[in-house]
């Protein structure tokens with residue numbers, strides 16, 4: 001059945017400038033024989049590489065990208081900065097015996113721009129999820145942007161990416177209109193065979209890497225900002241009753257260790273992720289908050305290096321010391337407070353819902369529980385310590401005083 005170019009039949013034609021330059025029917029390239037310059041018909045779902053790399057759809061992490069590309073929203077494809085910034089690929093239908101769509105082709109930059117324009121003109125700006133770039137109030141394609149076009153192979157791809165193709169005569173297929181999908185073949189539309197890339201099954205799985213890196217980053221940040229750094233601050237706040245500078249030693253060691261782990265987590269994030277292209281999305285907010293938290297945290301050891309001397313027993317604090325304490329304590333507590341929503345939002349950036357849940361439990365029950373316990377133990381220790389020390393002999397008090405005087409904090 002040959003489909004007309006009317007959207008009523010589920011197919012929308014995008015008239016690009018090469019429309020008349022038809023090489024349709026020239027060549028039918030197949031796996032082994034395929035080479036640069038071959039032409040043929042391509043049919044499949046358009047997917048941004050960001051959602052392919054994540055393994056799950058950015059705006060619906062419960063859906064695996066290569067299993068259900070028909071559930072990928074046009075909004076995600078053309079509105080979300082991280083998606084638009086990455087190359088687009090064509091996912092062709094699963095091979096027999098498999099339910100995974102094949103990463104068959106990378107679109108050239110020109111083809112990508114034309115497909116974005118086509119998606120905008122076929123998507124409805126009023127439907128949910130709201131597609132900001134969509135321009136057609138009667139548009140019917142909100143999910144699963146499927147296209148058919150006349151392709152020319154531009155390169156043969158790599159072990160990570162499928163071969164690149166250019167595209168002419170691109171047409172959108174409305175998958176919500178079954179009559180258009182079931183019978184639509186390359187032969188129907190272009191009178192030629194579909195060009196097949198059988199190498200796509202051998203591509204490395206990028207989703208495994210993204211998940212590994214996200215978990216490594218998340219774990220380091222959880223240990224650093226969820227546990228160590230608050231523990232060090234709690235020790236500074238609640239264990240000064242102990243003689244000597246135990247609180248200071250604990251604070252310094254724990255904070256330096258915490259910051260080193262956080263720094264490692266940050267380096268992973270900067271190398272692996274690209275959230276700053278997603279203005280307005282949750283990953284962008286997480287990234288901005290993350291950078292603020294890290295900057296405030298890294299200021300701390302630097303200002304600690306130039307701190308004015310602490311007051312000796314019985315002496316008043318110098319004004320310079322008072323100001324430093326305000327700055328160090330203020331910056332520290334603000335950073336730790338801001339880390340809470342940053343971590344919570346971070347857990348939602350993980351590509352797998354199970355991982356999200358596990359990290360949320362680890363943060364809430366794990367870190368929250370340990371911090372609460374540490375605080376309670378230190379408060380109890382303080383009250384006990386006072387009771388124990390009350391009947392202290394003069395010798396005890398002398399010892400306490402001299403150990404306080406050697407306190408370097």
Ligand code: HEM
Pocket residue numbers: 229233236237238248251252255256259296297300301304305310325328329331332333335336409
């Ligand atoms: C690694 C080097 C650091 C050193 C040498 C250091 C030193 C100190 C000192 C001397 C104090 C006590 C101020 C006083 O009460 O007289 C203090 C308190 C504090 N520090 Fe640090 N600090 C370091 C890192 C950090 C970091 C990375 C943070 C948090 C991100 C932090 C957060 C705090 C907080 C919140 C307090 C106040 C606790 C309270 O309310 O009493 N510090 N620090």
Ligand code: HEM
Pocket residue numbers: 082214217218219221222225266269270271273274275276283286287288289290291293294339342343344346347348349350351359
């Ligand atoms: C206070 C702690 C945290 C800080 C400072 C932080 C910082 C950051 C920063 C700066 C980025 C953006 C990197 C870039 O694109 O250049 C980022 C991305 C990311 N973070 Fe965090 N993070 C924290 C906690 C977490 C946690 C606990 C998790 C997960 C359990 C997490 C998961 C992620 C993920 C998955 C991304 C990439 C998101 C994407 O590509 O869409 N983060 N983080």
